[in-house]
Amino acid sequence: MFPWVYEFHWSFGHLIFLGLFFSVLVTVVVTVIQAMQKTRKATLLNNVEKIRWHEDFEDLPLEARICRHELTGEVKHRTCDNGFDCRTCRMHPQLQLKRKAEFLQNGDANVFGFFMPNDRMYHRGHTYVKQESERTFTIGMDDFGQRLIGNAENIELPEIGTRLKVNETACTIKKLGATLRILSPIDGEVIDRFYENGDWKIIVRSDNSSLATNHLLRDAEIRPWIMREMERLQIAFATNKVGATLADGGELVPDFHKHFPKADWDGILGHMFLEA
Amino acid sequence: MDKKLIPRGLQRTSFGNFLLWLFPWVALLSVGLYAIYLCLAEGLNHTNMDNRFAFGLWIYLDLTIIALGAGAFFTGFLLYILRRHELKSVINSAVVLGLICYSGAVGILMVDVGQPLRAWFTFWHPNVHSMLTEVTFCLTCYLIVLLIEYVPIVLKNRKLRQIPKFLVFEFQLHKLMPVFAGIGTFLSFFHQGSLGGLFGVLRGRPFAFREAFGIWPSTFFLFVLSAAAAGLSFVMLTTWLVQKITKKQLVKPEVFKFLGKISGIMLSVYILLKAIDTLVWINATSLSAGFPAFEFYARKSFGTWILFTEIVVLGMIPALLLTSRRMRERPKILLLAGLMACGGIMLNRFVMTIQTLALPTLPFDAFLSYSPSWEEIAAFLFVVAYGVILYSLTYRYSVIFPQERELQSPVPVQYETQPFSERVAEKFFSALTFFKAK
Numbered sequence: 001m002f003p004w005v006y007e008f009h010w011s012f013g014h015l016i017f018l019g020l021f022f023s024v025l026v027t028v029v030v031t032v033i034q035a036m037q038k039t040r041k042a043t044l045l046n047n048v049e050k051i052r053w054h055e056d057f058e059d060l061p062l063e064a065r066i067c068r069h070e071l072t073g074e075v076k077h078r079t080c081d082n083g084f085d086c087r088t089c090r091m092h093p094q095l096q097l098k099r100k101a102e103f104l105q106n107g108d109a110n111v112f113g114f115f116m117p118n119d120r121m122y123h124r125g126h127t128y129v130k131q132e133s134e135r136t137f138t139i140g141m142d143d144f145g146q147r148l149i150g151n152a153e154n155i156e157l158p159e160i161g162t163r164l165k166v167n168e169t170a171c172t173i174k175k176l177g178a179t180l181r182i183l184s185p186i187d188g189e190v191i192d193r194f195y196e197n198g199d200w201k202i203i204v205r206s207d208n209s210s211l212a213t214n215h216l217l218r219d220a221e222i223r224p225w226i227m228r229e230m231e232r233l234q235i236a237f238a239t240n241k242v243g244a245t246l247a248d249g250g251e252l253v254p255d256f257h258k259h260f261p262k263a264d265w266d267g268i269l270g271h272m273f274l275e276a
Numbered sequence: 277m278d279k280k281l282i283p284r285g286l287q288r289t290s291f292g293n294f295l296l297w298l299f300p301w302v303a304l305l306s307v308g309l310y311a312i313y314l315c316l317a318e319g320l321n322h323t324n325m326d327n328r329f330a331f332g333l334w335i336y337l338d339l340t341i342i343a344l345g346a347g348a349f350f351t352g353f354l355l356y357i358l359r360r361h362e363l364k365s366v367i368n369s370a371v372v373l374g375l376i377c378y379s380g381a382v383g384i385l386m387v388d389v390g391q392p393l394r395a396w397f398t399f400w401h402p403n404v405h406s407m408l409t410e411v412t413f414c415l416t417c418y419l420i421v422l423l424i425e426y427v428p429i430v431l432k433n434r435k436l437r438q439i440p441k442f443l444v445f446e447f448q449l450h451k452l453m454p455v456f457a458g459i460g461t462f463l464s465f466f467h468q469g470s471l472g473g474l475f476g477v478l479r480g481r482p483f484a485f486r487e488a489f490g491i492w493p494s495t496f497f498l499f500v501l502s503a504a505a506a507g508l509s510f511v512m513l514t515t516w517l518v519q520k521i522t523k524k525q526l527v528k529p530e531v532f533k534f535l536g537k538i539s540g541i542m543l544s545v546y547i548l549l550k551a552i553d554t555l556v557w558i559n560a561t562s563l564s565a566g567f568p569a570f571e572f573y574a575r576k577s578f579g580t581w582i583l584f585t586e587i588v589v590l591g592m593i594p595a596l597l598l599t600s601r602r603m604r605e606r607p608k609i610l611l612l613a614g615l616m617a618c619g620g621i622m623l624n625r626f627v628m629t630i631q632t633l634a635l636p637t638l639p640f641d642a643f644l645s646y647s648p649s650w651e652e653i654a655a656f657l658f659v660v661a662y663g664v665i666l667y668s669l670t671y672r673y674s675v676i677f678p679q680e681r682e683l684q685s686p687v688p689v690q691y692e693t694q695p696f697s698e699r700v701a702e703k704f705f706s707a708l709t710f711f712k713a714k
Contacts, residue, residue, distance in 0.1 A: 007401045017404040021413050024459055028420060031455045035448040039441060042448070048440040051447045055437075059675075061682035236285075267285030271681075276284060276437075 151198030308658020348374020472499025540598025590620030
């Protein structure tokens with residue numbers, strides 16, 4: 001195997017064979033070391049949450065990754081491949097121009113029985129963002145999420161001064177045996193937080209107010225989005241052998257989970273809150 | 277009991293049922309372990325092999341499972357190098373199957389050699405002119421590659437994902453998969469080929485000996501092609517089997533058709549070259565060695581039927597079925613053709629190992645017969661049981677089929693994004709255009 005080992009010859013056959021073998025071995029070792037180094041670097045740079053979202057997003061079923069422009073009809077079919085971050089999407093500005101006037105108008109606050117007021121913007125992970133002043137925003141859970149979860153059994157809110165990033169963990173909620181990561185809808189620094197009677201709010205100072213909320217759903221986008229979410233919920237239940245539920249025209253009752261105690265809530269909540 | 281370890285949102289049987297499922301396999305594994313212990317502790321006299329019949333059931337099965345496990349390298353090659361994203365839904369399964377096949381083959385080889393503690397000799401003092409050395413080096417390296425490819429699948433486990441370093445490592449390894457797929461393809465090409473070359477260079481065995489292209493006999497290339505064809509069919513069959521056992525749809529039907537199509541193309545190329553190779557062997561190679569080829573088929577047990585079955589029944593017919601789009605549309609025919617393709621390759625490996633050794637080559641040689649001992653059979657069943665257990669554990673605690681969650685939905689959702697009036701208008705105008713065109 002090596003020049004100093006018995007039976008090694010400086011022949012063409014030995015050099016080619018062992019050369020190829022060592023090349024393969026070195027490539028494998030170097031690649032694994034590279035993966036380890038990148039892991040170390042990502043951990044040191046605190047990129048774990050970003051990677052977690054990337055992985056979760058990749059694992060989402062296609063029906064959960066529908067582009068917001070498909071919801072409003074600017075395109076017939078489009079699956080998001082940018083982690084729901086329209087701020088860096090190349091297609092978003094072009095499709096935004098195609099938006100019809102009716103979709104620029106404000107919708108109703110009552111969306112299929114949910115309270116979704118127009119003074120807020122909504123993240124696909126069921127949080128809302130309300131602008132309080134030029135750079136100050138309030139984050140909370142939207143009515144859809146609230147009705148699904150009800151009062152949280154345990155909630156871990158971020159410390160004041162924590163920097164939140166879009167699609168990374170804003171807070172962690174424990175409910176029905178499931179631990180849920182609630183995704184942050186915007187970038188910014190936590191300046192205050194509240195928790196009262198199961199309702200929570202996080203006050204955030206944003207870095208850049210003009211671009212900070214470009215990726216959030218608003219106005220007339222909310223109705224088709226909620227319709228899709230209702231359908232997704234229906235699918236999640238159908239797979240859990242609960243049977244036919246949520247017939248057209250019905251409203252989601254508060255503390256919805258209480259009516260289906262045997263359902264796989266861990267799976268359903270993970271599915272609805274975009275977590276793998 | 278183990279609910280926290282099961283991937284979120286995926287349905288798995290209860291822990292008790294899972295243990296019941298594992299029980300017979302663990303029993304089989306134990307019997308196999310005992311047989312292996314006997315062979316290692318008391319010697320290979322527990323087998324029915326001897327100095328003349330040195331390649332028995334184990335080598336035959338090694339060759340077979342290595343061919344069937346080729347689905348791992350070929351699926352990886354198609355997905356990561358040729359970018360056929362349709363195969364994303366079966367790549368994990370292919371890797372697990374590959375790992376089972378290769379680790380099982382290497383394990384059995386260690387028993388077969390009889391001196392596993394001296395296994396390092398072949399690396400330290402390699403005979404670089406030996407096909408077996410090439411096989412040993414490539415098999416070992418590829419097994420390491422498969423283990424690395426298996427790591428991200430294990431790290432997909434729900435509990436392990438919660439550890440940040442594991443999550444990131446899995447992500448980084450996944451990004452580097454094309455490198456491992458490339459290395460796997462390179463190594464597989466050589467070891468699959470060398471396994472074939474091993475028989476093709478046997479000048480003293482005119483039944484197996486073939487003309488060479490450069491340093492490689494034709495069997496080198498035939499083994500590579502046949503393994504690629506059978507490997508994909510095996511991935512297709514095992515996926516179907518897992519679907520039947522779990523009573524769930526795990527991949528889309530299009531994936532089965534695609535696997536069948538590529539397997540059919542590879543099988544067609546292989547069977548064409550195999551037919552040409554057989555004709556050259558009958559008319560030239562065998563004659564030049566002093567043996568009319570049909571003398572090899574004079575015995576009833578290894579008559580010409582075996583050649584006909586290998587090339588026509590389990591070669592040409594499945595190749596035709598798999599390459600026909602109409603036939604691929606029918607799931608039963610697709611699976612039958614895949615089964616036939618795998619059967620054909622298994623028969624080919626049987627012919628190359630068992631028939632080659634059984635046939636006499638010298639005038640005073642007798643026709644040898646061999647039947648495996650219970651220890652040989654038990655050691656083989658050990659590999660089967662080990663494979664089932666490893667696959668079952670991976671399926672239960674990780675995500676082998678990424679589309680599983682999506683495909684569990686019994687309701688195909690029809691999204692309607694356009695308002696009703698617009699849809700009616702669109703249909704009206706398209707009908708108008710149709711009449712105008714008329």
